[in-house]
Structure formats: structure tokens, C-alpha cells
Amino acid sequence: MADLKEDVSALLPLVVTGVATNCFMINMYGEGWALAVNCAWALARHGRVLATWESDDDLMLAVVEGQRGRSVVAMEIDEGVFDPIFHFDDGTVLTVEADTEIDPWTFRAKDLPVVLVGVGPLSYQDWLDAQGQR
Template sequence: MGNFIHVVLSCLPLSIESIFWDGDSLLLSSGGWYFRTESAWRVSREGEMQFACWDEDAGDLINGLAGLSVVGVDWVIGGQPIDPSMKLSDGRKLDVFCSTSIDPWVMSLPDGSIYVGNS
């Protein structure tokens, strides 16, 4: 995971054209990339949580990210390459919290790189 951040940064921005959330799996994608997770996630702005996966209207709210772009990426806790945090073009962040190694997050990038988290 050492070069994950560097490789993703070289591919930015990544437009979010499609979002799928069924209460278990979250999938963000566009023509050349995707991010999939079955872990808990939240969307925040300036340190204040706006909504999260367990909210009743999470499906409607997460669909509101369609049309934005991922413009930055880091770890939720700096220096701990476990939980990815994606900065969005409207200033919000999507943080993912890996819960098990059985269902890791997966990110496929336009350059052909594929990263599997928490594995």
C-alpha cells in the first residue's frame, strides 16, 4: 500500500459518473476506474459528518455525489494505510472504514492498477 496514494494522485481527478448503494456494497465508478467497498463509510465537510452508510436516507444522499470528482486521496488516519479518505470536488470527504479482511475495499484505476485494501 506504500505507493497507493502516489499512484491515485497521478490519476486525479477521477469523475464519479455512477454510484450504487444497496445497504451493503458501495460502488463509485466512471469509464476508467471504480471503487468498491462493503465496509462502513461516511461523508463529511470540514470535520462535520453530513451522512453515513447507516442513515435511513443514505441511498438518496450518496447518489448526490454523482457528477463530482475525486480530487485528492489520503488515509483517514495519516500514516496508517488502512482506511482511505477521498476528497471530493465540492470540498466534502468520503471516508471508508475497513471492518474485515474478508471484504476489503477494491480500487481499479485508469492506468490498470488495482489495489485491494486491508488484505
């Protein structure tokens, strides 16, 4: 890929036709694309947090379900693919914070030549070392 930001921007807008939640994990998808978030995340609108990966299941499902039919109109994904931000047409913002390679986020689209897999800036071993565990 010559330029990740250009390649991702060329995909927009992406209409959300389906969503799913499982524990703290969320999935959003549409025709020819899918986002799976298996790490920390938050959905906010106009600066107000609506739900996070720590929300109760009912709230999480209701908020995520509320994005069905909305469109992703902007994505902030840097070359390191660490912590992306997805902007929806209703002003909702999904922020993702990956922690280790065990809990990544993935984004795939039929017109994107690679599958993006975002992990935190630390490897699992680095994370264990930081926690004083080996």
C-alpha cells in the same frame, strides 16, 4: 508500484459518473475507475456527517447520489491500504474503515497497475479472537 501515493495522485481528478448502494455498501465509478466499499464508511462535508454505512437506505442513496458529477480531487491511501480518505471537489470527504478481509474496499483504475484491496489491520481470525470467539 514504486510509490502508491504518486501512482494514485497521477489519476486525479476522477469524475463520478455513476453511484450505487446496496444495504450498507456503496459503489462510485467513472470512466476507467471504480470504488466499491463493503465496510464502514462516512460521507461528511465541512465537518458535518451527511450519511454513514448505518444510515437509512433513502438518506444513504440521496447523499451518495449527490456525488454524481463531482470529482475526486485527492486520495489519502497509505502503503498499508487500510483506511483511505477520498476528497471531492465540493468539500465532501469519504472516509472508509475496513474491518476484516471479509468486508474490504476495492479501488481499480485502468492506469493503476494493481487493484487496491483494503482490509482492516486484523485478519478474520484475529478479529474473532478479539471478540472472544473461535
